[in-house]
Amino acid sequence: MVAVSLKKKNKKQEITPIKISAINVSREYGENEIKADTKYKNKWLEVDGTVKSIQKDFMDDMFITIKGNDFLNSVHCTLEESELNKAINLTEGARITVLGKNRGSTMGSVMLKQCIIK
Numbered sequence: 175m176v177a178v179s180l181k182k183k184n185k186k187q188e189i190t191p192i193k194i195s196a197i198n199v200s201r202e203y204g205e206n207e208i209k210a211d212t213k214y215k216n217k218w219l220e221v222d223g224t225v226k227s228i229q230k231d232f233m234d235d236m237f238i239t240i241k242g243n244d245f246l247n248s249v250h251c252t253l254e255e256s257e258l259n260k261a262i263n264l265t266e267g268a269r270i271t272v273l274g275k276n277r278g279s280t281m282g283s284v285m286l287k288q289c290i291i292k
Contacts, residue, residue, distance in 0.1 A: 189218045191273055196223030196249040196284075200242025203279040215278045219286060221249055222271040228264050236261050239283070240270065247282045251289040260291040 192214065199221060203210040223240040226248055230236055236253040238261070251272045253261055264270070274286030 191218040191220040193220045193222075196221050196240040197243045199284050200244075200247035200249060200282075203284055204243065204247050204282070207279050211278055214276045214284075217276055218273065219276050220271060220273050220292070221251075221286065222269070223249065225264055225266050225268045225270050227266060228261060238264065238270070238272070238289075240272070242282075242284070248284070249286060250280075250283040251286045253289050253291070257289070257291050264291075 194214075199210070199214065199219065202213070221240060223242075226239040226241045228236075228238050231252075236255075236257065238251050238253065240249040240251065242248045249272075251274050271292040272286065272289045273292055274289035277285040277287055279285065
């Protein structure tokens with residue numbers, strides 16, 4: 175069980191995440207998105223893998239992508255504001271573990287929100 179502080183709720187929430195690699199979760203979504211959603215959507219995942227990119231989106235939210243099972247698939251992790259100092263020190267190709275809530279898949283990317291870097 176892990177205690178997570180959520181920026182929108184301003185309180186701690188106890189969760190038990192599903193531990194899985196970025197390669198495996200992206201493979202499962204690529205093979206059968208309906209089945210993968212049944213297992214993982216709206217659940218907390220602890221995902222480990224290799225950093226592919228570190229960026230900001232059009233809303234100025236920080237996110238990282240973690241390499242998936244092939245060049246088209248990845249895990250997209252929108253970071254909590256509290257993760258700024260950790261994000262500053264990330265580099266492409268580094269090993270990483272993140273905790274985030276899965277929102278399903280969009281165009282080959284598994285979408286995690288409310289992510290923290292472990």
